Amino acid sequence: MPKTAYVRTKPHLNIGTMGHVDHGKTTLTAAITKVLAERGSGSSTRYVPFDRIDRAPEEAARGITINIAHVEYETDTRHYAHVDMPGHADYVKNMVTGAAQLDGAILVVSALDGIMPQTAEHVLLARQVGVDHIVVALNKADAGDEELTDLVELEVRELLSAHGYGGESVPVVRVSGLKALEGDPRWTAAVDALLDAVDTYVPMPERYLDAPFLLPVENVLTITGRGTVVTGAVERGTIRVGDRVEVLGAGVDTVVTGLETFGKPMDEAQAGDNVALLLRGVPRDAVRRGHIAAAPGSVVPSRRFSAQVYVLSTGEGGRTTPVSTGYRPQFYIRTADVVGDVDLGERAVARPGDTVTMTVELGREVPLEPGLGFAIREGGRTVGAGTVTSVDRTVTSVD
Ligand SMILES: Nc1nc2c(ncn2[C@@H]2O[C@H](COP(=O)(O)OP(=O)(O)OP(=O)(O)O)[C@@H](O)[C@H]2O)c(=O)[nH]1
Ligand SMILES: [Mg+2]
Numbered sequence: 543m544p545k546t547a548y549v550r551t552k553p554h555l556n557i558g559t560m561g562h563v564d565h566g567k568t569t570l571t572a573a574i575t576k577v578l579a580e581r582g583s584g585s586s587t588r589y590v591p592f593d594r595i596d597r598a599p600e601e602a603a604r605g606i607t608i609n610i611a612h613v614e615y616e617t618d619t620r621h622y623a624h625v626d627m628p629g630h631a632d633y634v635k636n637m638v639t640g641a642a643q644l645d646g647a648i649l650v651v652s653a654l655d656g657i658m659p660q661t662a663e664h665v666l667l668a669r670q671v672g673v674d675h676i677v678v679a680l681n682k683a684d685a686g687d688e689e690l691t692d693l694v695e696l697e698v699r700e701l702l703s704a705h706g707y708g709g710e711s712v713p714v715v716r717v718s719g720l721k722a723l724e725g726d727p728r729w730t731a732a733v734d735a736l737l738d739a740v741d742t743y744v745p746m747p748e749r750y751l752d753a754p755f756l757l758p759v760e761n762v763l764t765i766t767g768r769g770t771v772v773t774g775a776v777e778r779g780t781i782r783v784g785d786r787v788e789v790l791g792a793g794v795d796t797v798v799t800g801l802e803t804f805g806k807p808m809d810e811a812q813a814g815d816n817v818a819l820l821l822r823g824v825p826r827d828a829v830r831r832g833h834i835a836a837a838p839g840s841v842v843p844s845r846r847f848s849a850q851v852y853v854l855s856t857g858e859g860g861r862t863t864p865v866s867t868g869y870r871p872q873f874y875i876r877t878a879d880v881v882g883d884v885d886l887g888e889r890a891v892a893r894p895g896d897t898v899t900m901t902v903e904l905g906r907e908v909p910l911e912p913g914l915g916f917a918i919r920e921g922g923r924t925v926g927a928g929t930v931t932s933v934d935r936t937v938t939s940v941d
Pocket of ligand 2: 567568569626627628629
């Protein structure tokens with residue numbers, strides 16, 4: 543049976559749940575889909591139960607969200623792709639990948655526990671990777687005491703202000719994902735209120751539809767008998783079946799032979815869409831997460847750039863000791879994870895808590911441009927966050 547094509551009836555946005563481990567992100571995600579399915583809003587909304595969101599086998603075994611799960615739903619005015627991000631500290635790198643494509647985020651904070659290390663880390667990373675709007679879900683409000691919840695709310699608003707989110711105006715909605723899932727009317731209404739806050743507070747971002755096509759590869763899979771598929775969110779431009787693309791990093795130049803969003807075929811994908819591209823004649827192991835699919839010749843990758851970097855303080859989970867020239871951490875740029883050599887120039891050291899300028903020489907070429915945000919990690923933790931200020935295009939790569 544042919545699959546029904548995707549029909550673009552509402553503006554599409556990418557949002558997601560982020561926050562500390564066990565604060566209820568996945569439960570709330572399931573509750574959102576249930577409330578919307580019952581509201582009957584939009585043909586693409588389906589209830590996705592909790593255990594279908596945490597679906598990779600490795601996750602079920604460990605009971606924590608490792609990969610990033612995408613679900614689709616519609617409110618009355620918008621179509622959303624929602625990524626449920628992992629809270630566990632080891633998986634913050636996946637959070638960077640997920641957040642890199644978010645137009646807005648729902649920060650889930652347990653009203654019982656308040657701000658925890660990953661709550662703060664996710665807010666910092668969200669700021670760095672360009673998430674401009676956050677709505678807060680104070681979850682587990684069914685079990686929390688009102689006065690304590692008021693304190694948690696104050697604390698969250700302060701945290702957001704400290705990271706430039708204007709904490710006093712951010713919507714903070716008290717919810718219970720668990721009770722909403724059980725159908726308790728008080729709490730399904732709270733989820734409705736949260737969705738209304740997302741609909742109104744997160745603006746429709748500007749989509750660069752006229753720019754050359756670019757998609758950072760998030761995942762690669764094989765469809766038996768059809769070929770290799772790359773997935774991710776289109777960063778800019780549009781793409782149609784039959785268009786040529788090159789995959790930077792893989793050295794592949796090919797043609798798009800199929801295009802889907804949430805399992806539905808589409809004729810054209812555009813900036814902001816979460817898509818799967820079927821590529822002609824590309825071996826599965828040629829392409830990896832971190833590569834970039836782009837209109838041929840539209841981007842020139844580079845290795846050297848200058849950046850402004852904030853070195854996380856020790857209290858934020860950063861380093862306890864300064865860094866100096868010669869430091870070699872991992873750089874998380876779009877979906878890529880690349881080693882880089884740091885040069886601090888005249889400045890001898892950068893201490894935790896400092897904001898510094900640096901030159902970086904990456905281990906391999908990636909498409910870079912001023913304004914691009916990135917995270918710096920070392921030994922499984924985030925130690926810095928920065929923005930590219932200029933790109934040195936004179937250094938050519940040997941590979
Ligand atoms: N009382 C109460 N418990 C909740 C609520 N939401 C989630 N929980 C419980 O909190 C625990 C964690 O919920 P999850 O939804 O798995 O949390 P998570 O944030 O997705 O966790 P990670 O993905 O591992 O970071 C589970 O035992 C839930 O049943 C709520 O609104 N109220
Ligand atoms: Mg989860």
